[in-house]
Amino acid sequence: MQTVDLSSSFFAVFDLPVSFDVDLGVLSARYREAQRAVHPDKFAHAPEAERRLSVQMAARINEAYQVLKDPLSRGRYLLELQGVALDDADTAFDAAFLMEQMELRERLADVKNSTDPVRQLHIIADDIAVHGELLITQLASLLAEASAESLQQARDVTRKLQFFRRLNEEVETLEDELGDY
């Protein structure tokens, strides 16, 4: 008898190969089918033990989908599966990256003083998005190569992506502050 082992990888949940290269259309279609099979709404009139089980399984499927659909969390997860830890304290970034971060932060800090803050903010957001795309392309090829060296590089790229993600959050906070319509 073949069963999906829910304690194994998130990729196995959707019967997908372990790879950074995920067809998002296939992923979301399989996600919906999996939820159709176990979602608590399908067990609303079932005994309590089954209802509990269905909550746990549906939660696991949601988590798997959440992690796999986003390139950054998918990349992190792949590194984790291969035993590459991300939360090491060393922050040896190349100088170019640090300059870039500093510049973006300065521009962000200046937004409020600009003549059209909302427009300025959108320009910065677009720049961040471009940087992010570039890093994701790099991440994809490094993870595909999967040598010990490329995995270390993938780790650095992932950490850079996290910096951009955080910048993006700051953009959103600023947007909220500026934009009380």
Added chain:
Amino acid sequence: MALLQISEPGQAAAPHQHKLAAGIDLGTTNSLVATVRSGKVETLPDAQGRHLLPSVVRYREMGAPQVGAIAKQSAISDPRNTISSVKRYVGRGLADICKGCSCSEYEFVDSDSSVPRIRTVAGDISPVEVSAEILKNLKQRAEETLGGELTGVVITVPAYFDDAQRQSTKDAAQLAGLQVLRLLNEPTAAAVAYGLDKGSEGVHVVYDLGGGTFDISILRLNRGVFEVMSTAGNTALGGDDFDRIIAQWLIQQAGLDPSALSAGQMRAILLEACRAKEALSDTEAVNVFLSDDAVADSSVWRGELTRTRLNELIDPLIKKTLSSCRRALRDAGIDVDEIEDVVMVGGSTRSPRVRELVGDFFHCEPMVDIDPDKVVAAGAAIQADILVGNKPDDEMLLLDVIPLSLGIETMGGLVEKIISRNTTIPSAKAQDFTTFKDGQTALAVHVVQGERELVSDCRSLARFELRGIPPMVAGSARIRVTFQVDADGLLSVTAREQISGVESTVQVKPSFGLTDGEIETMLRESMSHAKEDIVARMLREQQVEADRILESVASAITADAALLTDVERTQIDIALAELRKMRDGDDPQKIKSAIEALNAASTDFAARRMDASIQSAMTGHKVDEF
């Protein structure tokens, strides 16, 4: 022994037997109950033919409280005992309620309990009890109309309700003797009612501005699956606030001193404001006047309110809703141009100005085909009909999200988010924490909800302690805190020290919710009023649960006996026989134990069946894909 009837897998024991289920929209100003009859969804009227039940309860010295239109009539003559818009207070602490500037309307008393109470002639009443009165009224209406007891209900809540507000709503249902199948978010219910599953794939927006709450939800529809992408809103913004701002204008225009107005006069001015607002939906100007009720020196003030002036007054409030819309779009990661349509829900979307500004914002004409007052109850009824098992083959599936992030307090009063807002539910997530001091043997876990970084800016949900951690060097303990949010959006938290295995679990009982003890006391009191026997009720509940599990296990065995070993099969058979014997007895406790035994014997089997069903769902899809 009589032969047992066995049904098709996944179906109820008697597929022909239609179970009674209802959807309830428990609104700030009005409430409704709806059901599906002969395949059609309808809201149920009272004996006088009125569908809307004003969410107003009047407490009296003698006799049961009055609910609905009859209570509303006393709003001016008996303002302190006539409670309206109670939804604004549910799941809230006294400080929050006073922030809403409405505490002058009622006399709130700070009790020993964390839940504030309103002082009335019938005693001090909690908002949950007031809600329960409204629910009881609707339950009775539904049961009389349908001619039988309701098997279960779906109750709608604003999508932006936090954990405390949801839990309190569920508590109110329990007090009213209702079996809650699901708490459903109002905008999602509206989407279901609009039948958006009927071929209109794509991204849809539901803009829901009710009497006291505002929600915006963005949903993607795909082959019968409603996937909520994001939600935002404000649980203290609605048509009531329009009334209040108009009332302030009236007071100013009439040259009255707001601090000198009595509760009754204030109510009268609010009613006049509401009347003017509604009239201005159809005309450009309306005469307004404050009669003797409102003006102490019995003079009458007359004036005129134009639509232009009204728009000036309410625009700031509408713009607040639009900033929520912007945030929801951003969280969903979509552009305005990707939206198929905007569905308008809630009485306040009758306002032409609201329609105009929302249409401008989303670049499309808002949809107003279904009565905005009834659409939420209708959607809840459709979902209730499915959940109760009347439509086993229905393809519809709702995937909703939590509106606000959940986290715990860490050193320095900072919040560590564990589940972020707009995460699809059910959801479970674990995070590891460690001790701060050498030899620390206990850990205080403070659960909060909200988006801000400081604990003091978030809503405190619950506190509990994990004790008995073996003394270790600071930082070496591994405490895993697991958050689980169920399909109702309700949270439970587990903390476990990984090395020693010490564990502590809480079903989060919100800081501003009633305790289990308080609910039980209220339940007992209400039973003694109704002369209902509590033991009889417990027996009936256990029998229902027993039938449920007997039916479910029997049909599971028919479908998938191959998944069982001989030993497991024997154990299940023994537990089944035992439960069947107990079920016909009269001891609820014995039935309960027998249920637990059968659950224990069949849980592995149930898990295996679910695994197999996912597996076959995946296989089925591969055929589709290629």
